[in-house]
Structures are given as structure tokens and as C-alpha cells.
Amino acid sequence: MPELHIEPLAEPLWPLLNKFYRSHNSPMKAQKGGRLWVARDSEIVAGLCLTQVVGGQFLTGVFVDPAYRGQGLAARLIRQAVAEVDGTVWLLCHPDLEGLYQRIGFSQDTVLPQSLSERLVRYKRNKPMIAMGLQSPE
Template sequence: MSTPHYRCLPSELQPLLNKFYRSHRSPMRGQAGDEVWVAQSSGDIVAALSLRPVSAGQWLTGLFVAPALRRQGVAGELLRACLAQHPEAIWLFCHPQLRCFYQRQGFVDCDPLPAELAERLARYRRNKPLVSLRAH
């Protein structure tokens, strides 16, 4: 595998995001209006994340790394590339076992959340344990 290249995916190429998720049987899907960041190797997407505008910042969703490339630093590099271009607050929800990974990337536990994210997190927590984290 060649060294991944990290970039914001132009909007006209964003359909490739859902193709990437589907190719790995991930239930994740991009949404119109999201800013998509990818890691590409030999032209293929090998990792992706989406940023969705929310009040006073962005909500990070859909971080996914191809299984064959996990634990190789790809997710961390993708996050660093994305965060370097976004000085505003960025929030995410994750399973508790991923908290340490995100803390190593500069995220911290956060409370309170913007109202729209607090409502969403409350709904999600009905079905699964999640923690909320914030960068910047």
C-alpha cells in the first residue's frame, strides 16, 4: 500500500463516500451538506469522516477506516488533517472504549453540548452507551 494522502473530498466526488462505506458493509452513509475528508491510497478511499455544521462548530460523524488498515495511524492522521483546517469547535459521539483514542487526538470530554447535539445524544443513548467529546 502506498502512503495515504489526506484531503477534503470535492463535493462532486462525494458519492464515492457511500460506495466506500458499502464496500465494507458499513451502515454509515454521508449526507448532503456534509464536508467529507478522506484518506486515499493508490486512488482508493481507505478511510473517511464527515463534518456536519452545527451551531458554533461542526459535528464529526462517520469515521471509518478500512479493516485492513486499522491500527496503522490512518484515522489519527485523517483527524489531524481535518482538524488543522477547522479552528472552530468539533464535537463527536463515540462508544466509551474509543474515548482514549480520541483523547490522544486532542478531544476532551464535554458538557454541555449545543442544544441540537444534546437532544440527538439523548436519543442515541436510549439504544447504546455513548460519550460526547469536543476538540478545540
């Protein structure tokens, strides 16, 4: 894999992540108030968002350019982004992605904060979803 730069995205540059999502016809959007992380080659090739919730962070918007998939980039990006997070990192995903997140250390054995629990109920009305969590090292 080429040497990619993984780093937080400065707030004035946030529109670049949304442009990246749109260029791949992804419905994902950078969350205001979150902390955005990207992997760059010459341009953004992967991104994610961490948003503060009670007890930790909510991980959303994980997306890797199809040309860069299958090389462990999502795992590298997530590991670096959550390395200094205090508390739990939660995510909601399609059950098909469970293996990917398990390899990073996420587990379905987690207790969601109420805001995410309510969100999961809403999402499950329209599509299959699971919740996973990753405890920060103590």
C-alpha cells in the same frame, strides 16, 4: 505505512465515500451539506464527515478500512480535517473509542450545542454513547 493522500472529497465524488462505507457493511453515510475528507491509497481507505453546527463542527462517519487500522490513519485523517476548523469539533461515540479520540486531543469536558445534546439523548436510548469535543487552537 504507504504514502496515503488525505484530502477533502469534491462534492461530485461524494457517492464514492458512500460506496466505500457500503463495501465494508458500515451503516455510515456521507452527510449532505457536510465537508467530506478521505484518505486514499489507490482507492478510498478511510473517510469522515464534518457538518456545521452552532459553535463549530460535528464529526461523523469516521471509518478506516480494516486492512489499514492500527497504523494511526484515523488520527492523521482527523487532525488534517479539523486543522482549520473554527470553534469546537464535537463527536458522539461508543465509550470504547474514548482512548482513540483522547490521544487526538478530544475530551469529554465539553458543552454540546442543543442539537447534538438532543441527538445524544436519542442515541443513548439504544446504545452506550459519550460526547467529546476538541477546541480549535486560538
